[in-house]
Each structure stands twice: as C-alpha cells, then as structure tokens.
Amino acid sequence: xxxxxxxxxxxKAASRVLAVAGTERKNAVLLAAxxxxxxxxxxxxxxxxxxxxxxxxxxxxxxxxxxxxxxEKRIAAVxxxxxxxxxxxxxxxxxxxxxxxxxxxxxxxxRVPLGVAGIIYxxxxxxxxxxxxxxxxxxxxxxxxxxxxxxxxxxxxxxxxRDALTAAGLPADCVALVEDTDRRSAAEMMELTDYLDVLIxxxxxxxxxxxxAASRVPVIRTGEGVCHIxxxxxxxxxxxxxxxxxxxxxxxSVCNAAECVLVDKPVAEAFFNxxxxxxxxxxxELRGDAKLCNILGTRCREASEAxxxxxxxxxxxxxxxxxxxxxxxxxxxAHGTGHSEAIITSDAALAERFLNEVDAAAVYxxxxxxxxxxxxxxxxxxxxxxxxxxxxRGPMGLEELCSTKWCVYGTGQVxx
Amino acid sequence: xxxxxxxxxxxKAASRVLAVAGTERKNAVLLAAxxxxxxxxxxxxxxxxxxxxxxxxxxxxxxxxxxxxxxEKRIAAVxxxxxxxxxxxxxxxxxxxxxxxxxxxxxxxxRVPLGVAGIIYxxxxxxxxxxxxxxxxxxxxxxxxxxxxxxxxxxxxxxxxRDALTAAGLPADCVALVEDTDRRSAAEMMELTDYLDVLIxxxxxxxxxxxxAASRVPVIRTGEGVCHIxxxxxxxxxxxxxxxxxxxxxxxSVCNAAECVLVDKPVAEAFFNxxxxxxxxxxxELRGDAKLCNILGTRCREASEAxxxxxxxxxxxxxxxxxxxxxxxxxxxAHGTGHSEAIITSDAALAERFLNEVDAAAVYxxxxxxxxxxxxxxxxxxxxxxxxxxxxRGPMGLEELCSTKWCVYGTGQVxx
Numbered sequence: 001x002x003x004x005x006x007x008x009x010x011x012k013a014a015s016r017v018l019a020v021a022g023t024e025r026k027n028a029v030l031l032a033a034x035x036x037x038x039x040x041x042x043x044x045x046x047x048x049x050x051x052x053x054x055x056x057x058x059x060x061x062x063x064x065x066x067x068x069x070x071x072e073k074r075i076a077a078v079x080x081x082x083x084x085x086x087x088x089x090x091x092x093x094x095x096x097x098x099x100x101x102x103x104x105x106x107x108x109x110x111r112v113p114l115g116v117a118g119i120i121y122x123x124x125x126x127x128x129x130x131x132x133x134x135x136x137x138x139x140x141x142x143x144x145x146x147x148x149x150x151x152x153x154x155x156x157x158x159x160x161x162r163d164a165l166t167a168a169g170l171p172a173d174c175v176a177l178v179e180d181t182d183r184r185s186a187a188e189m190m191e192l193t194d195y196l197d198v199l200i201x202x203x204x205x206x207x208x209x210x211x212x213a214a215s216r217v218p219v220i221r222t223g224e225g226v227c228h229i230x231x232x233x234x235x236x237x238x239x240x241x242x243x244x245x246x247x248x249x250x251x252x253s254v255c256n257a258a259e260c261v262l263v264d265k266p267v268a269e270a271f272f273n274x275x276x277x278x279x280x281x282x283x284x285e286l287r288g289d290a291k292l293c294n295i296l297g298t299r300c301r302e303a304s305e306a307x308x309x310x311x312x313x314x315x316x317x318x319x320x321x322x323x324x325x326x327x328x329x330x331x332x333x334a335h336g337t338g339h340s341e342a343i344i345t346s347d348a349a350l351a352e353r354f355l356n357e358v359d360a361a362a363v364y365x366x367x368x369x370x371x372x373x374x375x376x377x378x379x380x381x382x383x384x385x386x387x388x389x390x391x392x393r394g395p396m397g398l399e400e401l402c403s404t405k406w407c408v409y410g411t412g413q414v415x416x
Numbered sequence: 417x418x419x420x421x422x423x424x425x426x427x428k429a430a431s432r433v434l435a436v437a438g439t440e441r442k443n444a445v446l447l448a449a450x451x452x453x454x455x456x457x458x459x460x461x462x463x464x465x466x467x468x469x470x471x472x473x474x475x476x477x478x479x480x481x482x483x484x485x486x487x488e489k490r491i492a493a494v495x496x497x498x499x500x501x502x503x504x505x506x507x508x509x510x511x512x513x514x515x516x517x518x519x520x521x522x523x524x525x526x527r528v529p530l531g532v533a534g535i536i537y538x539x540x541x542x543x544x545x546x547x548x549x550x551x552x553x554x555x556x557x558x559x560x561x562x563x564x565x566x567x568x569x570x571x572x573x574x575x576x577x578r579d580a581l582t583a584a585g586l587p588a589d590c591v592a593l594v595e596d597t598d599r600r601s602a603a604e605m606m607e608l609t610d611y612l613d614v615l616i617x618x619x620x621x622x623x624x625x626x627x628x629a630a631s632r633v634p635v636i637r638t639g640e641g642v643c644h645i646x647x648x649x650x651x652x653x654x655x656x657x658x659x660x661x662x663x664x665x666x667x668x669s670v671c672n673a674a675e676c677v678l679v680d681k682p683v684a685e686a687f688f689n690x691x692x693x694x695x696x697x698x699x700x701e702l703r704g705d706a707k708l709c710n711i712l713g714t715r716c717r718e719a720s721e722a723x724x725x726x727x728x729x730x731x732x733x734x735x736x737x738x739x740x741x742x743x744x745x746x747x748x749x750a751h752g753t754g755h756s757e758a759i760i761t762s763d764a765a766l767a768e769r770f771l772n773e774v775d776a777a778a779v780y781x782x783x784x785x786x787x788x789x790x791x792x793x794x795x796x797x798x799x800x801x802x803x804x805x806x807x808x809r810g811p812m813g814l815e816e817l818c819s820t821k822w823c824v825y826g827t828g829q830v831x832x
Binding site (some may be wrong): 016193359372378 | 793
C-alpha cells in the first residue's frame, strides 16, 4: 500500500466508528473544535503567516493572498460556522420511507452517512474547517487535500480538529489531511475507490473539470454557473432592472451571479433605460448582440461567440434580444450550465412553462439567481452547489451528504 | 461529430420534449407499445431466430442461448411488464420539499426526469423493453447499447417502441439503439458527458466493473452481491435453516442470493443438523473453515481464501464459525459487497446493532436476503439494485430514475 492508501484505509476504518456515533458525541466534537479554534488561534495564525510569507516569495497575486490570509476576525467567523453546524438537526437516522409489506416484512429506509468523503480544494484554509464540520455532522469521515500554498495552515488546523475528536472519544482519523500537495496526490485520490465514497472538488472551474474528467471515485460536480435573467415583454421593468443589478453586481465572482440577460425585443430599449443607471454605478461592461448595440450605441460593444458561454466572474454582462420565450428557452438550453436561471414576467402561464422547461438546479420567477445557496434555501449550511443531476442537485446541505439504508424486520419470511 | 454523437444529440433533444410530456401521453406510449409487442411479435421472433442461428453457429453455450431466446410466452410476459409500468404512479412533478422563506420566496423542490439514461447490457433482448419502459415512465430518453448477439432482436423491438412513440406524438428518438456493438461503441458511450446524464450497466460483474472503472459519464453500479446470513447463538435454528435454504437455493444465480453463512460457534453443530437436510436436497457444496470441517467431516471441504470473497452464483456455500457479533461484523465489513446482509437472532438489541453497523444497501433481521428487489420492496419495478451510496442505494424504481429541481417563486426579491 502507498502512504496515501494507508492513510485512506485508516480514515475508512474511522468512518465505521463515526457512522454509529450519536448526535451528542458529534456535537461535542464540533463545539470543542469551535472553542479550540479560538483558544489555539495563535498556532493557526503562525502557520498561516509562514504560508503567506512563502506565497509572497513565490509571487502570489494580492487577490489570492487575501483568500489565503487568516486573522482573528476570520477565525472567529470560522469557529462560529462550526457552532452553527453543531446546532443543525442531525440528518442521520431519519426515516425516509416506512412500509409494511403484505407478507409482514417491515421495511424502514433510513438516512445513513455516505462513509468517507474526499475533498480536493484550493488555497482557502477555512474550507478545511467548513468541509470537515459538515462531513462530521453527517457522520462522514473526511480526507482533505488542500492546495500547497495553504499546507502549513491546513496541517495546524487539522491537528486542532483531530485533538477535538480524540478528546470526545472518537478516532482522530475521522479527519485527515493529505500532506503531499503535488498533482500526483490528487490523481491518486481519484483512484481510491476502495476507501472514498464520494469526491467533492471545491474551487475554480479548471479544478472541477479536471477532477470530474479523471476521477474513478464518484464525483459531485459543483459550482460552474453561466446564469441567465430573461426579461419578458410582460415584466415589471423596474423590478427586472433591480433583479438583474442584484444578480450581476452583488458579488460577481460567485457561481450564482448572472452572466447574461435575455430581453424580449419590444421592451429592450425600455428595459435598458431602467437598468443602465444601476449597471453604470458599477461600470458594468455590456457585450450585446447587433440589435442591442444598435439601441445602446457606444454603451455596448458587440459580443463574440465565446461571450455567450463565458462565466465572467466580473462586472461584465452578455446581453441579447430575443423574439420571445421559444428563442430564450433554446438559448438557455444551448448556453446555460444547469445552475440557476430566472424569468421576470407577470404572465403566470409563461412562468410555469419556464419552470418546467428550463433544465437547471434552480429556476426562478421574479427573483435574483443569487439566492441559490444552502443558507438562503434554509438548509442551514452547504458544502457546495451541485450542477449535476445524480444524487443531489442545487445547494448540498447535511441531508445531501448522506445515503440511505433499507432496514428490514422479518419474522422468518422467505421468498417464494 | 461521430455517428454515435449525432445519435446521442438527437436523444438529448428528444429528452427535452419527453421531460415535459404529461402522464397520459407517456402511458399511451407504453400501452400502445405493449399492444404492438404482441401484434408484431412475428417481427421480433423472426429477428430473434436470426440471432439464435448466428449464435449457434458461433458456438454459444446452451445457458446463454436460453437467455437470448424469445417465444410467445416470454413476449407476453414482456408486454405485461410494460402494462404494469404504465399502471405505476408517475414520479415526475411530485413535491419533495415545499418551503416559504422569511423573505417571502416560495421554494418548491420537484421531482424531474434525469434526462438521458444510457444502458449498456448483454444478451437478453427483454432488457431492451424493460429498461426503455421504466426510463420512459420516469420521463427519461434512453440510449440502449445491447450485446452483439442480440442486435437483430434489439433492432426489431426498438422499431416497435419508436413507432409507439411517433403514434403518440412524441419523438421516436426518446428510445434509440446503438447499432455498432463492438467494444469501441461502449467506450465511446462512456465519454458522452454532454448527452448522457447517467449510465447504468446491466449484466455480469465483469461488464459492471469495466464500465464503473472507465466511464466519465456518472455510473450507477448495480448487482454485485456477496451476501451473508449470520446465525447467532440466540437464533431459532429451524427458522435460520429455512432462511439460509431460501437465500442460497431459491435462485443461486442472482445477486441477492446468499454466498456465505456465519454461525456462532456454540450453535454451529445444532444449526447444521437443521440446515443440512435442506441443503442436501439441492446438493449444495459446503466450503468451511477448519472448525466447521471438524464438525461436519467429509460433508464439508476446507475453504480457500478466495472462497470468502466469491460470488458463486451456484449451489456452493461458504460457511464459517465465528466467536460472536464482533467477529461476524468485522468479517462482513471485510468480505461483503454492500448488497444484502441478514442476521438471524431473537436478541432485539443485537438485531439493532447489526442493522446499524452493517454497511449495506439492505440489512435484514430474520428474513431472507432474496427480498432485495424492486417488486418485493413495493417499488413496482426496478431497473437494477444499486450497491453504491450516491444517488440511490438498493432497488432502483421510478423515483430513483429521477432528479430534482428547485422551482422558486418570487415577487421581486433580491439578495442583501
């Protein structure tokens, strides 16, 4: 066995103990970990300072340095997040179906942990704690493989989490960090089908695509979002302008931000009259089709083909006039990523058609796509937003980190 | 685009129409197909006769020829199966969660089709109809890739199914058959991530393992079953004997058949006194540990290491004495495949421990593992028995062929 296989086998063994640990014990670990994150913050900060120094020497950009950096306030927020996870209901053991068959067999389908989750992520050390806390609460052991830039920070905080497990009488290996952070270790993780029940990549589109393409462990694909706002002829145009502004500008870097607006031709000019003052306030660059460029003049440059599929992650908006719902639906089918799509309309029948026909994790009528989020949906937390259709779709909370098991109570039944 | 990509793209396009087709229209297709299977049975039988003749020339074994062969009775049973699927409730549109958030957003999580299912299977032409019927009822288009031995039968029956679709006003491409049956076409299907939402291999362990290992399309792994019956010291030994006999002998070739019995040492001799007359009636070969060989003498040969992991699929039973629940649970964790496991006991606390600690799709107390089946569990039908933990675990019926979608009704909400 390789070093990583040995480590993964230990995590798998620990997962069997964790899977049957009660709610109180899991919560005790989480609350102790939250306290220790504050009490032992100097250890975490010192390791983080070393990571930051190395990253600066290596020439890391300021934006990435900021994502890597910890301070007392960020650590307090991370600890508070762990306390919130402890306060959530335990998903394990819940009854999904309960049936007595004609032959007297009593079938109870219960929610159970998945087992071991592998998480491959990039340079944000808070992910180490967020992911571990959610996995633990759902009864899953977790094998974490963060980026090399954060390795010292991740080792320090993993030690804190493992101490909390030990203190509560659970195996430290319920949380383990892969120490090798070269590409080979990620590739090797993707082959650990004997030990990992699911692999969840968290990070940029490149990371997620490469893991989805290469992994033999089942993957949950998260995060890619080319989201549209479709403004129909019957829309309240002021509402549409406010929703587009929120969807594009409230946080352009996230996956539920809008990248493209589609507008019914008859209201295109009136809509942009309402929307432009808002978009101008953030200097949003518009890339439109020819018709829209005619209407908006120099305020809009002509979009390239690539712009219709781009996740800009920035104050850039693709914009296109459409002849009506047929064209809008076909365009979304061709260019959407199945994340979040919205229609702004006062036509209830058209709204239902849009809800039915758009193939995405979340489809909105008269609201911003920015709500696609575990907290906003009331799940209490999320480990990511699934854009695939198997297992979980949309924000993944604790229930989505579980599997099920059929427990069958008999009195000697045999099959004919 | 390759020929297969072009075909898959057409199936994907058809799936968008099928996904929003109503229950009545889907049932009309199924009932028309059931009628046509009977009315046009001569077409199907003629094609099947040609397949059988070619297979005989190629030297196919009798058991496989029997699986390939159709007759009027088998066709009637296939048609009746399609009528039963039509009679099942439509899973699409069911409300999974319904929440109004404090900001007034109304969230409805609805069950929706997965989209396009790919099925890779072997020489049984009835699978073509069974799989297509279940997929259609759940609103999924299906791309079928059967074995080369059944290609004429599959082409004939696919034509019948496609005619039923056309007659009901749905695209024929909701059901499509891959005409190339060489290995390359299966390998190419596993890469069609743009068109297939899930891939379900149906057949022997070799097929399932190779698809699971190679596919980039998400796979549902089905079927591998090394199932145990654990007979405890407190068991009703006559009940235990009847259950073991049923689990081993009622249909040894299927995945929910038992392959291994574990017996608490103090009752091993008494248990086999009760079980041997039943096992003898089917000439079951016993492969035991040394202790059991001592007890049973020449009736039992010593098991090899490989026997503890074997899916015999035959009248062969591995048998082992254990010191108690700890050893039994550890043995099942080491050698089980996560399919179906049973304990025979009169100790309710031990039964609960077994239900909690055994990590399998179905765990039984005092009943035969043979019940792990969509019909027996009341799902009405099944497309397979999932032994993985993501998406679906255990028998997969219509609900398990679905995904979900969040439909969000707003009145202008934007995110702070």
